[in-house]
Amino acid sequence: MKTIVAIRTNRWTSEEERLLASLQASDVAVVFHNRPEGVAPPVRVVDVNDEICAGMGLGLPQDWGWRCGDYFYYALRAACPEYDHYWLVEPDVFFAGDASGFFAAFEGDDRDVLAIDPKPFEDRSHPFLTSLQHLEPYRAIFALTRFSGRALDRLLPLRRENGQRAGIKRRFANDEFFAFSNAWADETLSVGNLVETVPDWFEGGYFDTDPDLLIDALRDDPATQGKVFHPVKSKEHWVGSVAKRLANKTGFLGKMGPSLAKLSDAEIEVLADQARANLLAAIKTARNAGGASERK
Template identity: 35%
Template sequence: MTKTLFLIRALRFDPVAAQLADTLTKATGQKVVFVCDESRGSTDTAGYDKIALTPGRLKTLGLAKAPDDWGWFWGDVCYYAALARYAEYDYYCLIESDVFLSKDAAAQFVDRLSRQHEDALAVRLGPMDAPQKYSRPLEFLGLDPKWGCIFPVSRVHRSVIRSMLKLRKRSIEQTPNGRLNDEGVLVGAIQEGGYSHAALDQILPDVFRPKTFDTNPPHLFEPLMDGPDLGHAFHPVVRFETVMERIENKYKNYGRHRLRMVLRAASPDMRAKIEAVLD
């Protein structure tokens, strides 16, 4: 029987991350491990196992020449650190902490993973019609820049992780100014190694729906927790408190258009407070 380690990539242990960890633990019956960027301080993961990512850890992985924004841009380092710490697993599944999985969605996801034997899985994984923004450096590495995916949920075989690390190191040496992100490294390694792969949104279309699972706009956490179990995965998910802070700090253009899903799901009281701050 194959073994899968479930990882949560997080900067902090907030209620969204806590809900995800609890849901995954119950769905898998196994431990869940946090992988935390601790370059700016330690993260308390409330008893969950944790891998700390720091510049020192990157050096031990052979990635000393990392950009300043590696914690955001290089999500692939979570896989390398996990393989180095927990080498006994066949597959590693990495989920970002702003993903919401209901009980039903998690059950469907975990069950389907147990029956999927591709080397790599991610949402929208595969060749596209045009070069992808953060896959463009692949062209200078002899690979197809039209390949892409989105990275909030992915699962890879340990052999893919080793290939990803080799490609990451090669990209540092051959394209030091290239902006090859985590998804670019994943799709590049798939091409280079000839690994089998599939798109999660095609395998589980009712879980990974375009309207609920994307890179934006954000979805409000509280209604998802309090509402019916729709059986869908949501991303990105933010708390009401975070929405208010980001509007006030002019973060990521948090205007009405970007917050359209938040405003649609918010309670009348929440909506009034958001509108007041936007005005």
């Protein structure tokens, strides 16, 4: 059974280099969305962009690079058809310890689709399910998954057809709902739970969509060894992510336009300075509380 592990990314930074280093014991590739000129990771690269996806007959919502992780699988399968199974790993997945043991545990597993706790999704009104109402909705986090070549060959024509449905541009099915709902509905495909095969990697670990974890809080802690975590970022990227998240909590300002219009630029500066002081105090309070918890 021939298997390849691929990193899904749209940039090449210390995050991707860290993940690549942890995967070096495996057959590794990078599936690169809109690779900048001159960027050359030290392993096989499979490029994916609008032209390549259009050539495969796939629909192209504006945010497909984020929303449609399964497109990376189809590009990988097309470029490397000799493999039986394909792993796709996102850069914010962190294996604390030797990742080769994680992947070795699945070498004899011939199931078609493996993910972390694939399960039914109750809310059929979710906009990403608009074009999938004929299916029982299933989902799983897409950051760490494995699909067989057979599964990808069956999903690709379904994805082509799904992308041609009228009136779904803003409600285009995402990777999680599309891939797992269709795989679960296909009686010829087997779907499995990664956690059941390697429970030790997940017990005491953390694998969710939010919040971001700082790698410094995990790397040197003996209790994290042999665990897998997501989402994890280096300090540079973690700080940027948290800052962006804090800045996004400003929707209420849209309702205050008439009042804000009465402020001069200098008065707005004062407002921003006071907000910064309050925010800084809140961050320090949270940091100190975290430090106290560690010392207990």
